[in-house]
Amino acid sequence: MRRRPPQWALDAVIVAVAAAELVTVIDQVGPATIAAYVLAVTALALRRRWPLAVALVTVPAAVSGYLWLAPMCALGTAAAALPGRLLVYGCAAVMFLVAATPSSLAEVRSWKAHEWGAALLGPALFVGGPTALGRLARTRRELAARLTELKASQERERMLVAEKAITAERARLAREMHDVVSHQVSLISVEAGALALTSSDPRARRSGEHINELGTRTLDELHVMLGALRGTADPAGPPGLADLSALVAASGLAVRIEHRPPTGPLSPEAEHAAYRTVQEALTNVVKHAPGSEVTVTLSAFPDGGALHVEVRNAPPPGCDTGPPAGLSHRSSSGRGLAGLRERASLLGGALRAMPTPDGGFTVHAVLPCRPAPEPYRETADRTDTPVGWRGSGTRQPTQ
Structure with a gap:
C-alpha cells in the first residue's frame, strides 16, 4: 500500500x-x-x-x-x-x-x-x-x-446473532447433560445409599457411603456447571482454594497439604484452575496408585505473579508387582491432563506431568495470578506426558 x-x-x-x-x-x-x-x-x-x-x-x-x-x-x-x-x-x-x-x-x-x-x-x-x-x-x-x-453495525449484529446461537447451544447442552449425566449419577447415588443401608459387610457399607457422598458432590458441581451454561450460575462462583479441604477429605487418600499463600490476590480463574488441577491429580492417584501418599503443595513467587500447584504421589504399595488388578494401560485416555494443560495455557501458564525417579508421579502447574492478555500455549511439555506404564525398575501407570 x-x-x-x-x-x-x-x-x-x-x-x-x-x-x-x-x-x-x-x-x-x-x-x-x-x-x-x-x-x-x-x-x-x-x-x-x-x-x-x-x-x-x-x-x-x-x-x-x-x-x-x-x-x-x-x-x-x-x-x-x-x-x-x-x-x-x-x-x-x-x-x-x-x-x-x-x-x-x-x-x-x-x-x-x-x-x-x-x-x-x-x-x-x-x-x-x-x-x-x-x-x-x-x-x-x-x-x-x-x-x-x-x-x-453489521459486525455488532453478527456478534449478537452469534451470541444468541451460542446461548441456545449452551442451553441445549445443559439440557442434554441434565437429562443424561444427572440422571445416571442420581441412580448411582441411590444405589450406593441402598448398599450402605442394607449391606452386612462393613467395608461395603463404607464404600456405599463414600460413593453416595461422591455422587452428591458430583451432582452439586454438575448443577453449578449447568447453571453457568444457562447463564444462571451461582453467585458464589466455581470452587477454588477454599474448597480444597473438602476435596481432599472426599478423596479417601492420605494427603498432606503444604500451602504458602501468595502475597497478592488471586483471580477466580486461577483459583478454579488450581482446584481442578488438584482434583484431576487426586482422581488419577485413586485410579492408578491407590493407597499411595500424596503431597499437595501450593506456593507463589515472591512478587505474587504466579501460583505453583504441585501434586506428587509416592509409589503405590506393591508397585513392583505391576499395576493393580483389573487395571490396564487403556483405562486412562489422558484427556484429563490434556484439559489441564489447555486450562493453564488459557491463563498464560503451563503444566507438566511426569513420573518421578522413585516410581511415583508428579503434576506441576504454573498459573498466573491474573489472566494473561493473550493465551500462551505450552507445546513442548506435551512430549513429557508418559504413555503406558513407565518407571525405573518398577511399573507406574499413566495418570
Missing part, C-alpha cells in the same frame, strides 16, 4: 505553485493586485484551519482576472470543509461577482451577446469547478464514514 505524503508537504507545494503564478503576470498587474495576491498566498497555509475566512481573504485577488489559483484553492477547501450549503454557495457567489465585474462600464455598453457569454463563462468555470470538487470530496468522506458505521 502506497503511503500518502504528509499534509504539510501538500500545503507547501500548493503555496509554492500559487506564488509562482504571480511571477508569470507580475508585469501586467498593479501594486494593489500584487499586495492582495501576496496576502491570499500567505493565507493559503491556514485554509484548513479557517476555510471560510481564508476564502474571503482571497476574494480581492480575483478582481484582476489574472490571478485565480489562490482563490480557487481557498474556495475548494471551503466547499469541502464547511457543512452548510448556504455558506459555501454564498462564498462562491461573492467570488463569481468579483471575478465577473468588468473593469470599465463604458466597455460593457458596447459588448454583444457572445462577448457577454465569454466574459461570464470564465468566472463561472473559475468558481464552479472548485466548488463542485470540494462538495464531491465532502460527500465522499460522508459516504465513507457511513459505510464504516454500516460495517460496524
Whole structure:
C-alpha cells in the first residue's frame, strides 16, 4: 500500500505553485493586485484551519482576472470543509461577482451577446469547478464514514446473532447433560445409599457411603456447571482454594497439604484452575496408585505473579508387582491432563506431568495470578506426558 505524503508537504507545494503564478503576470498587474495576491498566498497555509475566512481573504485577488489559483484553492477547501450549503454557495457567489465585474462600464455598453457569454463563462468555470470538487470530496468522506458505521453495525449484529446461537447451544447442552449425566449419577447415588443401608459387610457399607457422598458432590458441581451454561450460575462462583479441604477429605487418600499463600490476590480463574488441577491429580492417584501418599503443595513467587500447584504421589504399595488388578494401560485416555494443560495455557501458564525417579508421579502447574492478555500455549511439555506404564525398575501407570 502506497503511503500518502504528509499534509504539510501538500500545503507547501500548493503555496509554492500559487506564488509562482504571480511571477508569470507580475508585469501586467498593479501594486494593489500584487499586495492582495501576496496576502491570499500567505493565507493559503491556514485554509484548513479557517476555510471560510481564508476564502474571503482571497476574494480581492480575483478582481484582476489574472490571478485565480489562490482563490480557487481557498474556495475548494471551503466547499469541502464547511457543512452548510448556504455558506459555501454564498462564498462562491461573492467570488463569481468579483471575478465577473468588468473593469470599465463604458466597455460593457458596447459588448454583444457572445462577448457577454465569454466574459461570464470564465468566472463561472473559475468558481464552479472548485466548488463542485470540494462538495464531491465532502460527500465522499460522508459516504465513507457511513459505510464504516454500516460495517460496524453489521459486525455488532453478527456478534449478537452469534451470541444468541451460542446461548441456545449452551442451553441445549445443559439440557442434554441434565437429562443424561444427572440422571445416571442420581441412580448411582441411590444405589450406593441402598448398599450402605442394607449391606452386612462393613467395608461395603463404607464404600456405599463414600460413593453416595461422591455422587452428591458430583451432582452439586454438575448443577453449578449447568447453571453457568444457562447463564444462571451461582453467585458464589466455581470452587477454588477454599474448597480444597473438602476435596481432599472426599478423596479417601492420605494427603498432606503444604500451602504458602501468595502475597497478592488471586483471580477466580486461577483459583478454579488450581482446584481442578488438584482434583484431576487426586482422581488419577485413586485410579492408578491407590493407597499411595500424596503431597499437595501450593506456593507463589515472591512478587505474587504466579501460583505453583504441585501434586506428587509416592509409589503405590506393591508397585513392583505391576499395576493393580483389573487395571490396564487403556483405562486412562489422558484427556484429563490434556484439559489441564489447555486450562493453564488459557491463563498464560503451563503444566507438566511426569513420573518421578522413585516410581511415583508428579503434576506441576504454573498459573498466573491474573489472566494473561493473550493465551500462551505450552507445546513442548506435551512430549513429557508418559504413555503406558513407565518407571525405573518398577511399573507406574499413566495418570
